Amino acid sequence: MTGQVLKSKLVNFLVADAEVNYGNVDDLYSMAEAGDVDALGDVLEAFKEAYGGLWVGGKMELTQKMVRLSANAMNRLVQDGTLDIELPLAFIRKVTIEGGFMTKIIRLDTGAGSVKFRCFGAKDVAALIEKTIHSPTRQA
Template identity: 75%
Template structure:
C-alpha cells in the first residue's frame, strides 16, 4: 500500500555535514561567466561555521508517518553530505517556529537532536505536523 502524502512543499533544510564541491561550482561559474568562486566560498564557509551547517534547497514531503526532506538536483550537483533526511513523526518531541529572514523556520526536536527547514507558510506546516503528532487519525480522515 502506498502511503498518503499529506503535504508537499519546497523548502531549504539545514544540513550540518553539507560540503560544497567548489571545483564543480567553479566550473559552473566559468561556463556562466559569473566570476570567481572564492568570494562565495568564503561566505558559505563562514555561514557554515556560524550556523552549524548549510541550507540545502529541496522538497519536504509530509506523510502519515514521517517528514522527508530531499535536496533538489542543483544542490545534488554542487553539494555532498546528508542530502536526504527521513524523520519518523513518532520521534518528534516538539514542533516550534523560529524567526527567519523572509521565511520562518520549522524546528522539529527529537531525543537525538533537531531538524530545521524553512519555507513560506512555516506556521501552517508546523501546526499541521503538531496536529499529526498529537492525533494522526484526525488528519487522515479529512
C-alpha cells in the same frame, strides 16, 4: 517513502555536514562567467561556521508516518553531505517556529537533536505536522 503525502512544500533545510562541491561549482561559474568561486567559498565557510551548517534547497513531504526532506537537483550537483532526511513522526518531541528573514523556520526536536527547515507558510505547516503527530489515525 511510503504512505499518502499529506503536504508537499518547497523548503530549505539546514544540514550540518553539507559541503560545497567546489569542482562542480567552479565548472558552473566558468560556464556562466560568474567570477571567482573562491570568494563564494569564503562566504559559505563563514556562514557554515556561524550557523552550524548550510541551507540546502529542496522539498518537504509529510505523511502519516514521517517528514522527509530531500535536496533538489541543483543542490545535489553543487553540494555533498546529507541531502535526504527521513524523520519518523514518532521521534519528534516538539515542533516550534523560529524567526527568520522572509520565511519562518520550523524546528523539529528529537531525542537526538533538531532538524530545521524554512518555507513560506511555516506556521500552517508546523500546525499540520503537530496535528499529524497527535492524530489517533497515525500509523506507528
